[in-house]
Amino acid sequence: MSALMRTSLLTSWQGWLSLALSLAALATLPLLDPDAVARFAPMALFAIFALSIAGAVVSFLPLPPLFLAAAIFVFCHLSTSILISGLSGNEGKAATAFFLMIAANWLLAWRCVSLLSEIRTRSRFADGLLGLAIPAIFGAWLLILWEALTRGFGVPFILMPPPSSIGLRIAASLSILWADVQQTIFKAVLAGYILGCGAGFVVAILADRFAFLRAGLMPIGNLMSALPIIGVAPVMVMWFGFDWQSKAAVVTIMTFFPMLVNTVAGLSASGTMERDLMRSYASDYRQTLMKLRLPAAMPFIFNALKINSTLALIGAIVAEFFGTPIVGMGFRISTEIGRMNVDMVWAEIAVAALAGSLFYGVVALAERATTFWHPSNRGG
Known part of the structure; x- marks a missing residue:
């Protein structure tokens, strides 16, 4: 042998x-x-x-x-x-x-x-x-x-339907699922994600520039990030109404502070030798920020974007439990579980998981294209 x-x-x-x-x-x-x-x-x-x-x-x-x-x-x-x-x-x-x-x-x-x-x-x-x-x-x-x-x-079917039944339900309910995806993801999630991440990034730049903002905002950011979504969502519904705007507001709150904290940490990631080199070239704050500190912060920023890609979907779905038009993934889950249509609930869960995975994958691809120089993307 x-x-x-x-x-x-x-x-x-x-x-x-x-x-x-x-x-x-x-x-x-x-x-x-x-x-x-x-x-x-x-x-x-x-x-x-x-x-x-x-x-x-x-x-x-x-x-x-x-x-x-x-x-x-x-x-x-x-x-x-x-x-x-x-x-x-x-x-x-x-x-x-x-x-x-x-x-x-x-x-x-x-x-x-x-x-x-x-x-x-x-x-x-x-x-x-x-x-x-x-x-x-x-x-x-x-x-x-x-x-x-x-x-x-x-x-029992009501406890755990098999995947084949869930697949059949998805195939039979494509129009309903598509309407829910449009309401929850294309309106609430994307709007809140862009607003929350964008605002967090801008405020992080300001906090980095002005020390008093950094000292005052970071403790508040840690406090606000601990707010329970089930407490914030009803308040946002009262403020912004039952349509997608209130869900976008919840998503904005949930995504703002992870972006703020990660960006502030990333702006401090560049080494002392690199900063001294920039000063020796007589670079001002803006030049140092654009050519050194922001590129060094990109892995942190994309880390926040990936975290927020899942948080945004969770926040929008949970917010829809507290008031929404008769469409949306959270609305469908809460109503169908009351009717004991467990296969429809799992169909919504499967679609949400697929959408969240695709969203995360798009952000990961953008990270690979942007931070190609980082050791994690070079196999180093």
């Missing part, structure tokens, strides 16, 4: 454990309880075990990591898809062997992700694809386990 083969056999502990679980599932058949409405067809049963065992065996072979990962990905996901499809009409009827096979395929997916994370390429495009594939597989398996556990154990 070659050294490469021995290394593959030793490092693929997920494959060994997956193989053991598959054999244990074979020993504890059937996959569903005897009183299940429909049973797995013999060919489907054979495919489930053949694909899973093949994935485990392939993981031992001394093949290129990308080829191994691709083969394991196909085997474990085909096996899992057949397993999950067998639960249709048999919710709560899954037997021990079913969960053993889910665990076996999950271990194979783990092995697939481990192999992908070990691949090193010389292409930024290939690195980007790998950077997307790894979290995509990881996230997909969170949904698969959620689906298998809720349907396999027969968890």
